[in-house]
Amino acid sequence: MNWTGKVFAYCERGLDPSFWAEPLNAASNLAFFAAALAGFVLWLAQPRDKRGWPELMLVLVVVAIGTGSFLFHTTATKWAAVADTVPIGIFMVAYLIYAVRRFAGFPWWGVGIAAVLFVATLPPSSMVRCGGGPCYNGSVAYLPALAALAIVGVGLWRRAHPAAPALLAGAGIFAASLVFRTVDRTLCPYTILAAAGSVGTHFVWHMLNGLLLYLLVRAAILYGRPAERVRIAVA
8 A cells, every 4th residue: 555645535625735735624623632631631630539541541542633633634645544543443442441331330341342342333334335435425434433422321311420411412513523524525615715715614523523522531530430330130
């Protein structure tokens, strides 16, 4: 594979290979760094014995997401595409594990089953093709994460867990952000700025996801505690 080959995936870039061909898509990654900074400040504000390393790791992964996305929307290379998607995948799996363990209180064998089932849904979704290209601009690959967020959120809501509102709000925000990611190319001819040409809607995906990640990290910092083993009732 030619790792330095160019990837023309979004409306704002078009077929321009230059570094700053996606100014809005690149600059909107500030939302991820702002989310990470806000999360880190909140983490520092907790009593010393409440500052857990798992929550700090989530904050650092958000930094990696912003960094990888910035690299991809500036260099637009295949290696940068990997740097963009890998941290996102890590966060999705890590947060699912965190949520079912720390929020829902699953035993580790239950956490393992949930993680395996989630990961098993990802490859088929990412390989779904429509007319030779990725379905819905590649957004199908994120549907398992949306479903997992909603399912865990509803489960926590039924148990009146304090993290439930954040996860359910996050599911709504994620659904909206997926719409903006999906219609980036479709609405390209209708999103023309006088000075910049067509800009698309992908930058909105970044900004909404920055808010989403902050809500999730905030919930972890405030409500994530070492889990108690769940008792499974047998009828």
